[in-house]
Amino acid sequence: MNPDDPFIQSEGAARRHGSGALCMSNVTSVDFNDAAKDAGSGAVRSEIQTALRKGRGGGKRKSAPNGGDTAARVHYQLNETGVHYVGVTEDGEQAEPVFICSPLKVEAKTRNSQSEEWGRLLTWTDADGHPHQWAAPAEMLVGDPRDFVRQLAAGGVEMASHRNTMQRLLAYIMQERVDERARNVGVPGWHDGRYVLPNGQSFGDGQERLVYQHSGGLQHHYAAVGSLDDWRREVGRRCQDNSRLLLAVSAMFAGPLMHFTGATGGGFHLVGGSSSGKSTALRVAASVVGPPEYGREWRSTANGLEGVAVLHNDATLILDELAQIDPKQAGDAAYLLANGNGKSRANRSGEARAAARWRVLILSAGEVGLAQHMAEVGKQARAGQAVRLADVPAEIEGGHGVFERLHDAADGAGLSALLKDAAARTYGAPWPLWMSYLTQQDSPTLTAKLRQATDRFLADFVPDDASGEVRRVAERFAIVAFAGELASASPHRLTGWPKGEATRGVAACFQAWLQRRGGSGSADTDALFSRVRAFFEAHGDSRLEPMRLIDGALPVRDRAGFRRFDEVGITEYLVLQEAFIRELCTGFDARSAARTLAEAGWLKRSADGRPSQAVRISGLGTVRLYVFDSRKVHESGL
Template sequence: MGSPSMTFTYKNTEGNTLGHILRFDLPSGEKTIRPLTLWDVNGTIQWKMKGFPVPHPLYNLDQLAARPDDPVLVVEGEKSADAARGLFPNYVVTTAMHGAKSVDKADLSPLLGREVLIWPDNDEAGHGYASKIGQTLLEQDSLANVRVLKQLAYLPELGEDGQLKPQTEALPQGFDAADAVQMGWTAELLAFIPPDELSEVVTSEKDQLNEYRSGNFVINDTGVFAIKQKNGDEVLVRICSRLDIVALSRDSNNANWGLLTKFKDHDGHLHEKAIPKELLSGTGEAYRQVLLNSGLDIDMKQKDSLTMYFMEAQPESRVLCVNTIGWHNNVFVLPSKTFGQNDQRVILQTPDIDRTSSFGIRGELAEWQQFIGMKCIGNSRLILAVCIALTGPFLKVLSVENGGFHFRGQSSSGKTKALSVAASIWGGKGMVRSWRTTGNAIESLAVEHNDTVLCLDELGQVLPSEAGDIAYTLGNGQSKSRANRFGHAKPTGKWRLLFISTGEIGLGDHMAANGGQVRAGQEIRLLDIPSDASSGMGIFENIHQADTAQQFADSLQTMVETYHGTVGAALLDRTR
């Protein structure tokens, strides 16, 4: 066979060589694959053309061990794996040895607990390969985060509109990552593809079964039914639309137990809600309101049966719950998604589950960049606001203290638009809050925006006597100590964040209006910045071909309400 045309080395987690996969190109144009492994022959270690012991190790096992927090891309074949590294630099790329033929012989355990994206070859064997890996992972962990890459629907070329050109022809049979590189795809071009067009979730085949029984209840596609007795026979009484209880949740101290649920609303959108078990006591009205508000259909005559369904549930899977967003060890938790890797899934679970989160995603990252990010160019205050909003996740690692930035200037100068642009990093218009609040309420807001940004509009709406205390509290990063009904100290709320404020006057002038005086600690925690950029257009210096500053401001407001949340998610994807 001559010399191999390609050699792929398999290593263990410490980086020591386990063996090689050799590719030989035959004169006939065909290829053949041969394993080369180490064997003990009468006490002598020798290389032999023999297969690896079962279970087979994954390719790049040393990189999987060295980068435990990074997501994993699984392709088919070592050649594709080497090519895909440049297309997905934030992923550890691996493959099962011998591809589709030997998935059942591969040790997939290093993939458990990690975010996995599978890129199948464009053929029947490739799709079978992806399905086998996905189902194997879901069988071992029903909450595994597994997605499969869709076939590329675009060309690796940008049109005049700055977007990718559509793919008008079917991709060839067997198309893989190596072919994509040869075609001209790069990591930068792949970033233009919207996430929902790039990949889709792999669901367990067991979840696709129409019906199963859980205690005294039957669950199928038409709903959850209580099994009751009537005249000696079992009858099914519908209590709600389909609601699957998929995991038990608890915190790191094995307290605050809850139930993780999944269900679809009337439009078919999938919802995932963590229900604290403490809400099952009493009337249960609080948890039912949340489920109803999210689109679950409940027969209120059977509300007690619904509570009993929750109480009897004993799912095998476990998840770790936290009660605040932000960093928790090596994962970052937002209301709808957790970023990073942990030995078990981490979710947000709070008793006030009826509170509507202001965090959310609308549109695509490229749209935010085009319609909002580009408009920040040449506008120093907008750029500063965006930078402040992006800083929150880095405060922990940088050990930087909390603080605030106050844009001070006349009414209608565009100050609130700077807040809206900053807020669009993480969510919609609900991210912009008012100064008109109490000290207790501001502590709750700070906890809700931990490790991100808090945007407070119009300082003048808060009493001068409270303004200084609020600024000091936000900068201090901790709520006041309070007693519970037994006289014991309640746990204090804590937060890390930078906050952005607006107002026609500064903190010192506002407090002085009521005879107050700014303490040094208060003034340091809220830096005063003139909102007027001295260009005759209020806070703006560049209105990007708009007719007036007001027109530019109105357009900007429309854009931040249309496109938001994608920048924060993209940032966390790259910092985990």
């Protein structure tokens, strides 16, 4: 083993945990008799066999002075100074313990509900006194185990620089005798009424301990610094009367509630200029759960977003700077995150692996909206994408960026600075209290309350003639409002807000989204009308041939149809079928588009009710054309 390998610590660790002062209390041992038979790793087996040979004096089994077997005396010790290897001398005497690593305990053996995917639940404390827990897959202990050891080192486990350190450490973990069992789960979130965090912590009661087992390297950033009183005073109270902050914080509490709705994921995207305070809103939201690092950025590949989404299953995913993701992938990324279905992949043997699944609530921010970002590369955002990620204007009209009320600050920049500083100093206290509260609730009762609150929100704030798309987004706003109210009314009064505060703030954000959207109709219908009107405005004279001679009229190239006149002016646009399908209806189903246009009065139906008419054209004979009422096309209000 190379002493300079980054996952091996300096000899200073061994000196700091010197074996000479070894305390023999609270010692656990690993016997090599069974280890030699059961070790799964060739490297570990070799180390065990070498130790046995040394213990037997080069192959001949020696007896200890007391008549015992020297091989049985080869073992490991764990105490407050660390894990130590205890071998035997050539004379069969017990050797001085050799430091391997700082204290590392094997708490339990883990496996899933099918008694597969076994692993080890490891716990330790780093040099700063922070506790760590890792449910490590057993498959990482065989083959090349260097990634496994690197993960321990990255988590603060200090190791000796001896060339046999890695083999001895693996032998200790694999062969430690532990009767405790824990059940591992494939994703964090809700499982049988309990809630599991990525760091292995779980909430709720059950017969068996639940842990999230993974290959390490996770940046989950679930942590708490400061008390709940600190957070309410420094962060929570400054959110009052600030609708965007109320939305952001309530969205964090709403993440676990998506499980009770049965709905797919989706989220909100705060759109605003630079220095408007939208990133501050995301930091304030993150402080409900952990430090500012809890938030992520859109800058990632689709595969990378999959991993992040799994890590935030049944929680709220914060993503900043939408413009950083490739605009060609932005729409697909929105679908991917909201729908909760990963790509199907094959394992090394070519067999299909189970696709990743998740349900997340998204809280995003950026200087451009999703549709605008996609338009940079000529892509058109569909209604489904807009529904999954609702663009909420970050800046308040007549306000101070994202703020309506400055509280104890002189201006918006001052309040932003105060909030960023507060969110970096006190965070995470509300989260364990929130999850403890939710896991104590009766699920059917909680689901019924959520449904009732959603119905009230829709009745109070959604127009009666709203499209299905608008109602779907409104339901998501309603869930967030309910979460904010429930957190405020919970026994710990988590937010410190008065009753109705979360609802007022979230409703204001919903109204801002509706206004930015342009109304409560169907987004696809509006987009179709806009495209058809734009076509005639751009090409009415250049590509539509007049049906009667007009003095000074320019010749028509790339003809798309005709113009028909009366005494006053143009009355109808007559569009050839291929031009209608390929140009006016690009991105839409042509039959559905024709039906929608006819129902709106833009298209004139034939006598038999068809959306196209048979018209006799000089030089072409009788052809079927789509006849548009030009006055309807150009009138305002659609």
